[in-house]
Amino acid sequence: MRPEREQRLWMYAMMVKSRAYEQAIKPAYLQGKQPVFNMANGPIPGEMHLSDGQEPCAAGVCAHLGPEDTVTATHRPWLDRKWINIVFQMGLSKHPDLPDVPLIMDLAPTDQDRAIFKLIFARQVMAWPFATPPGVPSDRVAALRKAFMDTMKDGDFLADAHKGNFEIRAVSGEEIQKLIADIYETPPAVAEKTIRLLQ
Numbered sequence: 001m002r003p004e005r006e007q008r009l010w011m012y013a014m015m016v017k018s019r020a021y022e023q024a025i026k027p028a029y030l031q032g033k034q035p036v037f038n039m040a041n042g043p044i045p046g047e048m049h050l051s052d053g054q055e056p057c058a059a060g061v062c063a064h065l066g067p068e069d070t071v072t073a074t075h076r077p078w079l080d081r082k083w084i085n086i087v088f089q090m091g092l093s094k095h096p097d098l099p100d101v102p103l104i105m106d107l108a109p110t111d112q113d114r115a116i117f118k119l120i121f122a123r124q125v126m127a128w129p130f131a132t133p134p135g136v137p138s139d140r141v142a143a144l145r146k147a148f149m150d151t152m153k154d155g156d157f158l159a160d161a162h163k164g165n166f167e168i169r170a171v172s173g174e175e176i177q178k179l180i181a182d183i184y185e186t187p188p189a190v191a192e193k194t195i196r197l198l199q
Contacts, residue, residue, distance in 0.1 A: 015055035091124050115190045145173040
């Protein structure tokens with residue numbers, strides 16, 4: 001169905017605003033983080049994903065959202081009824097609900113391309129990790145990891161998450177630690193090429 005003229009103008013305005021916002025905030029985000037990137041530095045600490053060139057995706061989705069909507073939580077029928085088609089998944093592992101949708105890793109033609117994608121998408125595995133300062137005794141680290149994973153399996157916790165349509169896909173501390181170790185083994189040439197591609 002073709003959107004009405006008013007909706008098309010709204011989506012175009014959103015794309016322009018989105019690009020202008022990112023162009024304005026990018027220099028502030030990078031301030032203090034170069035030449036050696038440190039996500040804790042600068043006036044805007046933390047991780048940021050800029051989406052230059054992807055504005056139409058956001059505008060098209062947001063045009064159909066209400067004030068309390070999230071795409072996967074309240075628009076699940078779009079997937080179930082095949083109103084939208086997902087071409088590939090950007091990550092290191094497939095979502096359980098999309099077993100037949102290929103990973104972008106599977107489409108990479110060379111080992112170097114796959115290494116670049118792994119470096120880029122590793123952060124999606126971690127999402128919002130919990131960390132401790134260096135030097136914490138190993139038994140305490142183990143206790144914290146167990147408590148976290150036990151919570152992720154707790155019936156009351158999962159029931160509350162279900163009420164809010166929140167998806168729980170916990171990743172263990174051991175898995176994240178192994179992933180970080182793997183990332184640090186990335187050849188310098190691959191890391192440098194990845195940085196150039198993301199600039």
